[in-house]
Amino acid sequence: MGTMFKVVLYAPDDVTADVASVDAYKRVEQLNDILSDYHATSEIRRLSDTSGSGRAVPVSEDLYRVLKRSVEVSEMSDGAFDVSVGPVIRLWRWARRHNEMPPKDSLDKAVQAVGYKHIVFDSAHQAITLTQPGMRLDVGGIAKGYACDAMLAVLRRYGVTRALIDAGGDLAFSDPPPDRDTWRIALPQLLEPGDSGGASATPPVITKDTPMRYVLLRNGAVATSGDVYQHVVIDGVRYSHIVNPKTGIGLTTPMTVTVVAPDGATADALASTVSVLGPDKGIALIDSLPDTAAFVTYIDTDGGIATRASQRWGGLKHDGDE
Numbered sequence: 261m262g263t264m265f266k267v268v269l270y271a272p273d274d275v276t277a278d279v280a281s282v283d284a285y286k287r288v289e290q291l292n293d294i295l296s297d298y299h300a301t302s303e304i305r306r307l308s309d310t311s312g313s314g315r316a317v318p319v320s321e322d323l324y325r326v327l328k329r330s331v332e333v334s335e336m337s338d339g340a341f342d343v344s345v346g347p348v349i350r351l352w353r354w355a356r357r358h359n360e361m362p363p364k365d366s367l368d369k370a371v372q373a374v375g376y377k378h379i380v381f382d383s384a385h386q387a388i389t390l391t392q393p394g395m396r397l398d399v400g401g402i403a404k405g406y407a408c409d410a411m412l413a414v415l416r417r418y419g420v421t422r423a424l425i426d427a428g429g430d431l432a433f434s435d436p437p438p439d440r441d442t443w444r445i446a447l448p449q450l451l452e453p454g455d456s457g458g459a460s461a462t463p464p465v466i467t468k469d470t471p472m473r474y475v476l477l478r479n480g481a482v483a484t485s486g487d488v489y490q491h492v493v494i495d496g497v498r499y500s501h502i503v504n505p506k507t508g509i510g511l512t513t514p515m516t517v518t519v520v521a522p523d524g525a526t527a528d529a530l531a532s533t534v535s536v537l538g539p540d541k542g543i544a545l546i547d548s549l550p551d552t553a554a555f556v557t558y559i560d561t562d563g564g565i566a567t568r569a570s571q572r573w574g575g576l577k578h579d580g581d582e
Contacts, residue, residue, distance in 0.1 A: 405528025
């Protein structure tokens with residue numbers, strides 16, 4: 261899935277720890293074969309190849325559940341999150357490699373193939389039809405979180421109820437370590453503005469004097485989305501790797517979004533969603549959802565650092581700076 265997975269667990273003995281962790285990693289390998297857009301023979305790639313054919317394709321339970329949850333997030337966000345954005349994502353991967361804007365005609369054609377409403381579900385047969393020709397599915401905004409949840413489920417089958425999964429900074433965790441009441445989760449540090457103009461633009465930076473911040477949590481998930489390291493500057497404009505599904509254009513406001521949610525799939529998807537919606541609409545969405553909180557750091561129109569927090573963010577247990 262393009263990232264590293266790390267397991268932290270507390271088990272009654274070494275044998276249980278070894279067997280449980282090995283099976284948890286095997287679960288990720290299984291999901292990679294199902295969900296990875298980079299895997300030429302993955303199930304999601306094979307499903308994408310049927311777009312526009314009119315065929316209802318029986319799929320695995322994992323793929324069905326990921327796509328069903330993805331469309332639910334699409335509906336609640338009016339399309340700000342959309343896993344059918346694959347054709348556009350491919351063009352922006354090309355753009356970052358070549359440091360050029362995607363060709364306009366190619367981008368216009370790709371945007372026409374985007375639309376979560378063209379993903380049709382048949383629950384009776386666990387089948388999916390992609391009705392729009394040229395559709396390509398990309399679940400990069402939810403797959404890591406879903407995989408973290410799946411790994412925790414494997415560990416629970418072995419009686420391991422105190423564990424944390426780290427998928428490149430996206431975290432899901434069950435009960436805390438035996439000697440603690442919570443997990444102590446480090447949050448992304450506040451950014452300092454970089455040079456946002458010109459071809460030599462630099463991203464917002466984290467200075468050595470910026471204090472770390474922590475939140476104290478148990479049985480939940482944390483996901484962070486942002487473009488500090490994944491972006492491209494073209495003709496003096498900085499474009500994020502996060503794309504607005506409606507316009508096909510990479511976001512141009514440097515932003516970091518951290519979401520706390522009950523499960524990894526939800527946290528992962530909402531972090532991307534809030535990035536597209538922006539601070540105002542994004543925080544409003546978070547406040548409308550139960551047991552969910554978010555914190556947004558972004559560069560405002562004056563080039564300074566601005567922050568927005570959801571209503572529940574302040575109610576979380578925070579640890580002191582250090």
